[in-house]
Amino acid sequence: xxxxxxxxxxxxxxxxxxxxxxLGMVIICGLMGVINLAHGELIMVGAYTAYCATQLLGLNxxxxxxxxxxxxxxxxxxxxxxxxxRLAGRPAETMLATFGISVLLQQLVNIIFGAQSQYVAIxxxxxxxxxxxxxxxxxxxxxxxxxxxxxxxVLLMKKTKFGRRVRAITQxxxxxxxxxxxxxxxxxxxxAFGSGLAGLAxxxxxxxxxxxxxxxxxxxxxxxxxxxxxxxxxxFGTAVGSLMVGESTALLGGVSNDxxxxxxxxxxIIAVIRFKPExxxxxxxx
Amino acid sequence: MEKKLCVFLVCAVLxxxxxxxxxxxxxxxxxxxRPIKIGVLYSLSGVTSVSEKQLYDGTKMAIxxxxxxxxxxxxxxxxxxxxxxxxxAKAADKARKLILDEKVTAIIGTCSSSARKAVKxxxxxxxxxxxxxxxxxxxxxxxxxxYVGCIPNQQAEIxxxxxxxxxGKKFFLIGCDFxxxxxxxxxxxxxLAAGGGSVVxxxxxxxxSTDFSSVLNKIKSSNPDIVYSELTxxxxxxxxxxxxxxxxxxxxxxLTTNETVLKSIGADAGKNSFICVDYFKNVENPxxxxxxxxxxxxxxxxxxxxxxAMGGYNGGLFLGEALRKAKDPENTQQVxxxxxxLQIDSPSGKISIDGKNNHTRLYCRIxxxxxxxxxxxxxxxxxxxDPKP
Numbered sequence: 001x002x003x004x005x006x007x008x009x010x011x012x013x014x015x016x017x018x019x020x021x022x023l024g025m026v027i028i029c030g031l032m033g034v035i036n037l038a039h040g041e042l043i044m045v046g047a048y049t050a051y052c053a054t055q056l057l058g059l060n061x062x063x064x065x066x067x068x069x070x071x072x073x074x075x076x077x078x079x080x081x082x083x084x085x086r087l088a089g090r091p092a093e094t095m096l097a098t099f100g101i102s103v104l105l106q107q108l109v110n111i112i113f114g115a116q117s118q119y120v121a122i123x124x125x126x127x128x129x130x131x132x133x134x135x136x137x138x139x140x141x142x143x144x145x146x147x148x149x150x151x152x153x154v155l156l157m158k159k160t161k162f163g164r165r166v167r168a169i170t171q172x173x174x175x176x177x178x179x180x181x182x183x184x185x186x187x188x189x190x191x192a193f194g195s196g197l198a199g200l201a202x203x204x205x206x207x208x209x210x211x212x213x214x215x216x217x218x219x220x221x222x223x224x225x226x227x228x229x230x231x232x233x234x235x236f237g238t239a240v241g242s243l244m245v246g247e248s249t250a251l252l253g254g255v256s257n258d259x260x261x262x263x264x265x266x267x268x269i270i271a272v273i274r275f276k277p278e279x280x281x282x283x284x285x286x
Numbered sequence: 287m288e289k290k291l292c293v294f295l296v297c298a299v300l301x302x303x304x305x306x307x308x309x310x311x312x313x314x315x316x317x318x319x320r321p322i323k324i325g326v327l328y329s330l331s332g333v334t335s336v337s338e339k340q341l342y343d344g345t346k347m348a349i350x351x352x353x354x355x356x357x358x359x360x361x362x363x364x365x366x367x368x369x370x371x372x373x374x375a376k377a378a379d380k381a382r383k384l385i386l387d388e389k390v391t392a393i394i395g396t397c398s399s400s401a402r403k404a405v406k407x408x409x410x411x412x413x414x415x416x417x418x419x420x421x422x423x424x425x426x427x428x429x430x431x432x433y434v435g436c437i438p439n440q441q442a443e444i445x446x447x448x449x450x451x452x453x454g455k456k457f458f459l460i461g462c463d464f465x466x467x468x469x470x471x472x473x474x475x476x477x478l479a480a481g482g483g484s485v486v487x488x489x490x491x492x493x494x495s496t497d498f499s500s501v502l503n504k505i506k507s508s509n510p511d512i513v514y515s516e517l518t519x520x521x522x523x524x525x526x527x528x529x530x531x532x533x534x535x536x537x538x539x540x541l542t543t544n545e546t547v548l549k550s551i552g553a554d555a556g557k558n559s560f561i562c563v564d565y566f567k568n569v570e571n572p573x574x575x576x577x578x579x580x581x582x583x584x585x586x587x588x589x590x591x592x593x594x595a596m597g598g599y600n601g602g603l604f605l606g607e608a609l610r611k612a613k614d615p616e617n618t619q620q621v622x623x624x625x626x627x628l629q630i631d632s633p634s635g636k637i638s639i640d641g642k643n644n645h646t647r648l649y650c651r652i653x654x655x656x657x658x659x660x661x662x663x664x665x666x667x668x669x670x671x672d673p674k675p
């Protein structure tokens with residue numbers, strides 16, 4: 001019993017990290033229709049910013065997270081203005097270009113910082129136990145923080161003027177433009193916000209994972225899987241998707257091993273998109 | 287198509303032979319000044335570039351040292367570098383180019399076993415020579431490969447015995463899911479059975495995985511004394527960090543952690559763990575002190591020399607010595623002969639090549655990590671251990 005509870009709690013923590021990484025992708029891919037293969041590298045930019053801020057500049061972790069958001073958002077703006085915008089409506093070229101950017105960012109960081117992984121201290125040390133189950137304080141922080149970011153993002157999209165504009169463009173770009181919405185500007189801001197969230201994910205993962213030039217790959221795969229399972233434009237769906245991936249990896253890993261768990265989770269995802277190609281919680285599109 | 291390729295290759299090789307033959311006759315006088323070409327084959331890009339950068343730096347320093355000290359009987363060593371971008375197929379291709387186009391006497395390089403296994407048939411079919419600088423799982427021999435890194439009987443066997451005596455009997459084995467950890471863990475189980483230890487768990491994670499929630503749970507419930515690890519790269523770093531965050535108490539004993547990895551793990555998560563390799567930066571002897579100083583002056587990327595850098599360095603020194611000993615340093619056959627029982631004074635001690643199997647007699651060292659993240663060498667084998675691949 002203890003062990004199942006421990007697995008569920010651990011799974012919740014991995015789900016939160018997956019969700020955090022996927023949120024930015026949902027915004028960019030779901031709302032703008034851009035498949036950004038450099039998403040993992042934006043997470044890496046966030047993680048390296050956290051490293052520079054805490055280890056080199058001596059700032060605290062909260063400041064590091066803010067900077068990580070800003071740095072990744074800035075990288076996102078550059079990407080959108082210089083590349084993505086110019087390839088609007090050409091998904092294959094966009095994928096190729098963003099893949100190119102991902103390699104560029106990897107090698108750039110490799111040249112500047114070296115290939116070795118960097119150290120980011122864990123900001124909240126210690127753990128507590130419920131019976132035999134040990135929960136690190138940082139896991140609690142992770143889950144709460146991700147829940148807050150998720151709530152904030154949903155509010156931003158549902159309740160603010162900016163959010164309404166984004167949704168209007170998502171539903172019908174031409175019509176929205178006719179109604180006087182500057183779609184180019186909204187695109188840039190949306191891309192920046194999605195990238196910023198990716199940066200935040202990087203900073204959040206940095207103390208418990210590895211910070212290296214090639215760390216982005218697995219995050220990209222995980223984010224893509226969860227957003228596809230959940231329905232690509234749905235925040236709620238992505239939350240459920242990440243819970244499914246995180247918890248089932250943890251539980252299956254618990255009863256068998258991580259390699260088998262990975263295979264089974266992939267099979268599950270294939271089954272989901274076979275029977276619900278739009279994802280579990282896809283919005284109806286007009 | 288294949289036939290055409292064969293004919294072409296034969297022609298290419300023949301013409302290459304004639305051309306070099308001509309060169310010898312025509313430029314007899316200048317031969318003494320011409321540099322000796324060797325190939326350097328590492329990945330400075332791609333996933334294995336973390337460890338290969340260190341191998342590369344080590345090799346670079348060794349060749350620099352040889353050239354600064356007058357080269358090989360007055361002739362400089364010229365390195366031709368090729369980056370195979372962590373791709374074994376590309377490694378084989380680049381090795382072929384180094385041998386056929388650049389006509390190098392020998393190649394020093396490759397890191398993962400898959401890359402070495404891809405290059406092996408190439409050096410064998412062209413009768414060339416590969417100096418392999420990395421520690422690996424053993425169980426291979428070739429007259430065209432000189433193995434400079436340590437193999438299980440020089441590392442794991444001694445480590446397991448030492449751990450059984452000094453740290454505990456119950457082992458939990460963990461590694462990334464590829465050949466090296468699987469072979470090492472299989473051997474560890476044999477050593478444990480022989481030494482009276484037990485295995486309470488064995489887990490593999492996908493290569494590059496950084497989420498250890500279910501593994502940590504299993505470690506906790508199986509209650510081992512030692513967590514015996516061959517995790518590599520990002521997985522290794524993430525494992526130590528999460529292990530510490532979950533407050534697990536068993537001692538981590540690793541075959542793959544080094545000074546650079548430890549820096550990214552942090553002193554908090556790394557302290558009190560054990561590492562077993564053939565060389566640590568903190569080895570105490572005058573040659574090593576000079577080497578560590580020189581490393582800091584030459585390789586300005588904030589790293590310190592690790593066993594990987596030492597593998598690359600030893601490989602370079604051995605090759606230099608062999609070139610010096612061979613009558614004609616451009617005759618690969620003679621150079622390969624010269625490696626037999628060759629001895630060098632390396633920062634890791636007096637080490638030599640075992641002529642029976644082309645592997646290296648190396649010291650075995652165990653280090654313990656202190657509160658500041660420094661590695662203290664707490665065990666050194668009395669003499670270099672004979673390799674038994």
